[in-house]
Structure formats: structure tokens, C-alpha cells
Amino acid sequence: MEQSKHLSGMLPEELEALALRLGEKPYRGRQLFEQIHARLAGSLDDVTVLPGAFRKRLADEGFSAHGLSISQVLESTDTTIKMGLSTVDGLVVESVLIPMETGAFTQCMSSQAGCALACEFCMTGTLGWTRNLTAAEIVDQHLLALARFPDRPVKNLVFMGMGEPLLNVDEVVKAIRLLQHEKARSLSPRRITVSTAGIVPGIRRLGQEVDCQLAVSLNAPTQELRAELMPVSRRYPLDELMAALKEFPLLPRRRITFEYVLLPGVNDSPAHARDLVRLLSHIRCKVNLIPFNPFPGSRFGRPSDESVDRFLELLSAKQMMATIRRSRGADILAACGQLAGKKG
Numbered sequence: 001m002e003q004s005k006h007l008s009g010m011l012p013e014e015l016e017a018l019a020l021r022l023g024e025k026p027y028r029g030r031q032l033f034e035q036i037h038a039r040l041a042g043s044l045d046d047v048t049v050l051p052g053a054f055r056k057r058l059a060d061e062g063f064s065a066h067g068l069s070i071s072q073v074l075e076s077t078d079t080t081i082k083m084g085l086s087t088v089d090g091l092v093v094e095s096v097l098i099p100m101e102t103g104a105f106t107q108c109m110s111s112q113a114g115c116a117l118a119c120e121f122c123m124t125g126t127l128g129w130t131r132n133l134t135a136a137e138i139v140d141q142h143l144l145a146l147a148r149f150p151d152r153p154v155k156n157l158v159f160m161g162m163g164e165p166l167l168n169v170d171e172v173v174k175a176i177r178l179l180q181h182e183k184a185r186s187l188s189p190r191r192i193t194v195s196t197a198g199i200v201p202g203i204r205r206l207g208q209e210v211d212c213q214l215a216v217s218l219n220a221p222t223q224e225l226r227a228e229l230m231p232v233s234r235r236y237p238l239d240e241l242m243a244a245l246k247e248f249p250l251l252p253r254r255r256i257t258f259e260y261v262l263l264p265g266v267n268d269s270p271a272h273a274r275d276l277v278r279l280l281s282h283i284r285c286k287v288n289l290i291p292f293n294p295f296p297g298s299r300f301g302r303p304s305d306e307s308v309d310r311f312l313e314l315l316s317a318k319q320m321m322a323t324i325r326r327s328r329g330a331d332i333l334a335a336c337g338q339l340a341g342k343k344g
């Protein structure tokens, strides 16, 4: 798998340089960019604005429009769609379209095949890590979804699928630049959220290199409990994480989102809620409470609605902005922490 051979992962200036190298005018590269990103060309054959000889030259050199192809589509009873997408080296990554109350869709994007971080509550983490996805393979999740489901207005992208985006920060940053490009999808920075388990150097780089929203998978208000649930916290302890978050460039009216998976009897007591309020009191933020979705082999159960509501009330009583995110698509294993690249 050669990343440079997938044109969807190349910026306009890279495509201009490629066109020039192959004996064409640079504007042919810009045309190629627009056809792939704005007009959702599925293959080089679809890019009929380009001379046939140029397309043939690209194909002869091993270039293709995309790095992924759709291998499976599952639709949940609640209209959530889970796509299985194949890489050219035979891996399957997953991306999910989630219906929002507004009628628009949010797309959950994967950044790696598998994940190395082994969070206790996550099915993806049980599989281990295979490799980072390329910028083309990240962008393609969105482009292929738009082409396949033209009636689904995908308004938001969240990097919450398979993998830890900030352990693949080069390709994730490039993919975000591609998706935000005015001649491509022109996605607003407010509509792209990168969710991290707390990779401190990656948070710093993300803040410096690209404009997007940041979410942090927190799940515990103390270092001791967090290290138990998320082994990554031993490498990047809570105090270092909070220090990096306080420095993260936040535009006015933006907030960092903290995700907190509620695990019954583990992190959902009133004392945990109080500790959480204390921990986050100096950060402009909101908290997403996510009732745990059990998956085969997980050691946690599902919290009761009453305990979830009680936790929310305790946060709200302290003026902490908080919501409950009830996961969609649980019947097709498309809910949070259930993406595992498995068929069926």
C-alpha cells in the first residue's frame, strides 16, 4: 500500500506537481482535486474533464482516485448506518453515520486499523493495532459515504471510530486540511471534532497545526481510577493532560468536550461526580455522559437510567454543562466502543 498512489489524500499543490511531472499543465492537478473532493468522482474513469491520455498515464503509474472501497453496509433500525471499508491491503475499517435530532447526520471516522491503547471499556481496544490509516483512507470514509448516500446530509465529523487519532497525527491533520479545503468539502472547523484518549504531545500539535474541535475521552476524575481503565494514562498522567488542555487554543464560544463513559459501580458515584466538577472547574468545557454499551466479553454492565440521570443532576447542580449521549446503532455494533472491524 503506497499512500502517495491514492489521489484523494493529496493536496492541490501536490496534484499540481504531479500533473507537471507527467507533462500536463498544473491546472489539471487542481481539476483532479475538485473532481475527487467536490464532485465525488469514484474513479479516474469518472474524471472525464481530464484528457484520456493523462488519466491513462496516471493509471499506468499506479495511481487511483481512492484508497478505500465499500465492502459492507449495515443499517440499524434507528437508521444508523455502519460501513465496512476495505483497504487495498485487505484490512477492514469502519465508519458510522449517526442520525441527529436535526435530521442531519454525524459521521464517526476511524483513524487507525485497530487501536493499541486497550481501554477497558472498548471493543476496538481488544483487537490490537494493525497500522495507521493514510490521509486518503481517512478522507475516503467521508467521500464514499457522501457518494453512496446522497440523501444523507452529513454535517459533522467526529474522530471517534477505530483508533487513537493523535497517535496518527500527521495523517489526521492532513485529512482535516483536505476536508476543510475551500475547493473540497469546505467543512467548518466547528464541525470536525478530534477525540483523544489523552495523548499529550498530539494535543499540543493539533492545537498548533489545525483548527478543529477537541474532545477528550476522560472516563475517570482521578489518576488512580483512570490508569486502571485507560492504560494510556500511565504514560500521560491526568495532571499533565489537564495542563496541556489548559493551554489548548480555544476560540471564543468553543469548549473542550469531555467524554465520560458511565460504568456502573466503577466511576458513577456522587463522589466521582464531585471530583469531576472539581477537576474541570478551570476549563471551558462540556461533559458528554455515555452510558456504557456492553459488548461480548466486556466485564461491565449497562448503568440504570436512574443512575445516569442522578450523575447528570449532580453535574448540572454545580453549573457544569453536561448532556447524556445515548449511543445509536447498538443493534449492529455501531455504538461507541463497539467498532471492531468485524463482519456482521
Ligand code: SF4
Residues within 6 Å of the ligand: 115, 116, 117, 118, 119, 122, 123, 124, 125, 126, 161, 162, 163, 164, 197, 217, 337
Ligand atoms: S476507546 Fe478509543 S483509544 Fe481506547 S481502545 Fe477504544 S479506540 Fe482505542
